[in-house]
Amino acid sequence: MERNFKILKIDHVAVVTNSISDLNIFSLLGMKESKLENIESEKVNVAKFFAADDDHVIELLEPSTETSTIKNFLNKNGQGLHHISFTVDNIFNAIKFLDSNNIQIIYKTPRTGADNKLITFIHPKSTPGILIELSQDN
DSSP states (O other): OOOOOOEEEEEEEEEEOSOGGGOOHHHHTTOEEOOOEEEGGGTEEEEEEEOTTSSOEEEEEEESSTTOHHHHHHHHHOSEEEEEEEEESOHHHHHHHHHHTTOOBSOSSOEEOGGGOEEEEEOGGGTTSOEEEEEEOO
């Protein structure tokens, strides 16, 4: 199968934390903070911090429930890097292409994530140990 999608940019780098409010370092560095967003389907609270050009983003994730996969990640790995997100021009084509190349996709049907974007993830078993998110504006 031919690759029929493009990666448009690195959308953000996501960091898992026990509490978003404990990490004001990004504000102190002069980054602009977004409003807190709760993503019920992922059981996570999200805050984004933007550099002056708005193109460089750090996303902070905190679990919103005790059954959140983010809570499991924290219990296993502690606070730190969670994933790198790439914006793609066609998430459906990306999923089909990666799946046809035996790349483990977490959501074969994209879900709605932060900022109402369509998202899926490439499992770290199919990368050098890095969780990769693919997103597309909805």
